[in-house]
Amino acid sequence: MHIVVLTKPVPDPAAAAERLGSDLRLDRAASPTVVNGNDEYALEAALKLVEAHGGEVTLLTMAPPNASDTMRKALAMGATRGVLVTDPALAGSCVRSTDEVLAAALRELTFDLVFSGFDTSDGNAGVVGAATAARLGLPYLSNAAKIEPDPDTGRVRVRRITPTGYDVLEAPMPALVVCTQVLGEPRYPSLKGIMSARSKEIVSRSLADLGLDGAGVGGAAATTEVLDSRKPPARGETTVVRGSAEEGAAEIVALLASRRLI
Amino acid sequence: MPRFWVVGEPNADGSISKLSTEVATLARSLAEAAGGEAVGVVVAAEPGRAASELAAYLPRVIAVADPAIAGHAWSVPAAEGVAAVLGPDADGLVLLGAGPDGRDLAGTLAALTGRGVLANATAIGWDGRLVVEMGAFGGKLTTSSGFTGPGGIVTIRPNMITAEPLANPGTVEDRGPAGDPTLPRVAVVEQVEEAGAAAPIEEARIIVAGGRGVGGPDGFELVRELAVELGGAVGATRAAVDSGWIPYSQQIGQTGKIVKPNLYLALGISGAIQHKVGMQTAETIIAVNRDPDAPIAEFADLLVVGDLFEVGRALLVALRGRSG
Numbered sequence: 309m310h311i312v313v314l315t316k317p318v319p320d321p322a323a324a325a326e327r328l329g330s331d332l333r334l335d336r337a338a339s340p341t342v343v344n345g346n347d348e349y350a351l352e353a354a355l356k357l358v359e360a361h362g363g364e365v366t367l368l369t370m371a372p373p374n375a376s377d378t379m380r381k382a383l384a385m386g387a388t389r390g391v392l393v394t395d396p397a398l399a400g401s402c403v404r405s406t407d408e409v410l411a412a413a414l415r416e417l418t419f420d421l422v423f424s425g426f427d428t429s430d431g432n433a434g435v436v437g438a439a440t441a442a443r444l445g446l447p448y449l450s451n452a453a454k455i456e457p458d459p460d461t462g463r464v465r466v467r468r469i470t471p472t473g474y475d476v477l478e479a480p481m482p483a484l485v486v487c488t489q490v491l492g493e494p495r496y497p498s499l500k501g502i503m504s505a506r507s508k509e510i511v512s513r514s515l516a517d518l519g520l521d522g523a524g525v526g527g528a529a530a531t532t533e534v535l536d537s538r539k540p541p542a543r544g545e546t547t548v549v550r551g552s553a554e555e556g557a558a559e560i561v562a563l564l565a566s567r568r569l570i
Numbered sequence: 571m572p573r574f575w576v577v578g579e580p581n582a583d584g585s586i587s588k589l590s591t592e593v594a595t596l597a598r599s600l601a602e603a604a605g606g607e608a609v610g611v612v613v614a615a616e617p618g619r620a621a622s623e624l625a626a627y628l629p630r631v632i633a634v635a636d637p638a639i640a641g642h643a644w645s646v647p648a649a650e651g652v653a654a655v656l657g658p659d660a661d662g663l664v665l666l667g668a669g670p671d672g673r674d675l676a677g678t679l680a681a682l683t684g685r686g687v688l689a690n691a692t693a694i695g696w697d698g699r700l701v702v703e704m705g706a707f708g709g710k711l712t713t714s715s716g717f718t719g720p721g722g723i724v725t726i727r728p729n730m731i732t733a734e735p736l737a738n739p740g741t742v743e744d745r746g747p748a749g750d751p752t753l754p755r756v757a758v759v760e761q762v763e764e765a766g767a768a769a770p771i772e773e774a775r776i777i778v779a780g781g782r783g784v785g786g787p788d789g790f791e792l793v794r795e796l797a798v799e800l801g802g803a804v805g806a807t808r809a810a811v812d813s814g815w816i817p818y819s820q821q822i823g824q825t826g827k828i829v830k831p832n833l834y835l836a837l838g839i840s841g842a843i844q845h846k847v848g849m850q851t852a853e854t855i856i857a858v859n860r861d862p863d864a865p866i867a868e869f870a871d872l873l874v875v876g877d878l879f880e881v882g883r884a885l886l887v888a889l890r891g892r893s894g
Contacts, residue, residue, distance in 0.1 A: 319707070321824065324843060326707040346825060403687045404680060427673075429824060430707065433689035435725075438645070438677025447754040448646055450674050453818070465759070468643070469670075469819060472582065473764035477643055479756045489808075489825045490818045530718060531686025535701065537713040543855075546867055549874045556874035557884035560835075560856055561892065563872050567854055569776065569833045570800065570892065 309363030309459060311354040312417055313387065314410060314424040314437070315347040317371050317378040321429045332534040333400055333527075334430065341378050346425030348385070348494035350487035353455055354423050355386045355495070361459055364388040366417060370398065370409050376510045383505035384497035390510040391417070397515055400527020403431075407439035409525055412518040414444060421457060421464065422446065422484040437486045447479030450486040457481060572606035572700075573659055576628060577652055577666040577675060580612065580620035588773050589667035590620075591733035593726050594627035596694055597665050598736075603696035610740075613651030615640040621742045627733060629740035636747035643756040645674035653682040654748030661720035663700055668725035669772060676723050678753070687723045688715050690828070692730060692851070700724070708824065708847035728772045729830045764817070771820055776802025776833045777852075779822060781845070782809040783838020783859065783878055790815055792882045793837055799889045805829065807845045823848035837878040841866025858882065 319326040319339035329335040343351075354365045367382050367390040369375055379390040393413050398405070414422060422441075427434030441448035453474060454467035466477045466485055497505070515522050523529065549559045564570040574597040579587045597608040610631035612621040621633035634651045652675070656662050664679065666672040668690045680687045692712075693703035699716050702724055706713050771777055778797040780790055790804070797804045804820055811821040822829055823845040834852035839845060841857070841864055849855070850869055857870040858878045867873050874881050 321708055321843065321847075324710070326710065328706075328711065328713075332713075349825075403689075404684065407677075407681060426825070431689075433687060433725075434673045435677030435680060435687050435689060438674050439681040439687075442646070442649075442678045442681035442753055445753060447756050448674070448678070449643070449756055450645075451670055470582075470761075471770045471819065473762045475643070475758045476760035476762070477756050478759045479754065488818065489811075489821075493812070531684075531722065532688055532715055533718050535714045535716055537706065537711050540705070540709060540712045540851075543850075543869050544871060546870050547872045548862060548867065549872065550862070550876070553876055553880035553884040554888075556858070556876050556881045557888045559872060559874060560858075560881075560885055561888045563854070563856065564800075564833070567833075569854065570889065 309358055309361040309457060310366070310419045311358060311363065311421045311423060312366045312368050312414065312419045313347065313351045313354050314422065315351065315367045315369050315379070315382055316344045316428050317341045317369065317375045318344045318428055318430040326430065328534070328537055332537060336372065343378055343382050344425055344428045346427060346429070346489070349489050349491055350423040350425045351382055351385055351387060352494040353487050353491040356492070357455065357457060361457065366391060366419070368410065368413055368417070369393070370401070370406060373512070379510055380505045381497065383508045384501040385495055386501060389508055391513060392510055393513045393518065395515040395522065397522030397526040397528070400530055401525060402530040402532045403433060403435055403439065404531045405525035405529060407436050407443055409515070409518065409520065410436065410440045411443035412520055413513060414440070416518070420481045422482070423487050424484065426486060426488050437484055441484035447483040449477045449479060449483060452485050452487050453490040455485055455491065572604045573662045574600050574606060574608045575652070575656060575662050575664045576608060576610045576624070577664060577672070578610050578612035578620050578624040578631070579667055579669070579671050580614045580617065584616060584619040586620040586623040587667065588733070589669060589728045590624060591627050592728065592731055593665050593667055594624060595731055595733045596726060598628065600694065600696050611652050611655050613639070613648040614644070625740040625742050626735040629736065631740060631742050632745055633742050634745045634747065638747065638751070641758055643758060645671055646678050646753050647751060647755060649675045649678035649682060650751060650753060651748060652679055656683060663721065664723045666725055668727045672725050676725050680723055685721050685723050686717050687725070688717070689725045691724050691726045694724060694726065708843060709850050727828065727830065729775070771803045771805050771822065771829055772827055774803035774829070775831055776800050777805045777829060777831045778802055778835045778837065779805030779807070779839060780810055780837045781807040781839035784810060784815065787815045789879070792879060795886055796835065796882060799886060800833070800835070802831070802833070807839055836866060836870070837882060839866060840864040841869065
């Protein structure tokens, strides 16, 4: 079982230091970088499947060159190797460039499954998985709460969360699966994992390596642009009520009534 | 003349989703501002009901009946159907809901048509071009973005506006499937309804949510009772979901859903950033928490300091007293 996990280095949401630069792009120097939280769930799911079926997990990342530091953290969790697509021309990539580049990188790899996280904490779009699957003509199975590949039949079953329960989806492999948190908490890297990650391979690929033209992707070819940014309006003052439960409840009812919520 | 295409999402029972009617209402006002046209597209095995319901909000709706969708995951064949309807209209702007199906369809459609995507819009306007407002970095910033060329795809969050039907319903134009599918279909081999599945929280106007302080599945009974009394849905923090007290579908926050209800009543929720990003745009936020210094004290409208069970039960009594 060979699984490729799409992982993105993102500004650490816990550090709360994210900001846009004067070019209205993410200021990558302003914030420490971590593996996108939802990608860690995808990686955990991949590691568990490989532990059960044998095989390897490859990380695929499109990011600036220093992303290899962040990738080491994911390698420390147990991934086998990393592929880092990096090229100065990729700065300012939009969703369309990203899925085009990821698709080109995936064409060079052998895999049974590609996993992506539900969305990223910086962009939140959650559309790159679907777009990448479409570019490669892969079956697309999203919102996975359970993933059951069957190496004998070459098919994969996925429990897709729906508003009222779940659907069981089935498709031939290779396929692309969008993972959710329901698959299980990501593990912490062990000391041994951290040590061994130092010597794991991270292959660097440029656009030219992938046979792509820098003019067709990245900021030069972006389909979207940020026009301006501002702080959202501040919320009003907080009224703090201490007293008996009945007094507290009365304050709540009074506010609800004044705002016509009851 | 810009054309705004609204992708209608059918519910499991064949009706149109509430979010699609909100998107349709937005598309109509954009068409008016831009001197353009708003057109609906519904692709399904049996699109009839959803298309005619969407036509209550749009002057023209195209219903693509593709029987081959039956028994298969919807978003990929629906995206192919929409791409076929868009056809030569490379300038067309596509609007759809930012729910799970909408985001799936948006991604597939982006790859099929080469359009850019602006996701999770919180507002949308026309200023000679489409201007799309979105939250960035967990709501710390609001950005305005646009497409660099003609054409694009925008997904829109629920509850941004109130859907308003037309005075006179529009027309429905029936079409068949476009042709042979190019992308692989994914079979749905089983559909499971989970007992007690709650109303979708993204669309709820009132949410009563519980966190770690609720203490266990039994504690959520009070959260549920309050939600029923207020006519709302039940939400939860990741800690409560991870503890198995309530299903993931009700989780609000960074790894869960982002909601914008009129009222968010938070019981035993500290308001950590991971949860805050999912609910901070609620119009009214009321918190009940033992800790007066919990982060939620910084962005709630009202914080009642106290035991959530005592205050919650007193609130139930007070609400029932009013309605009774």
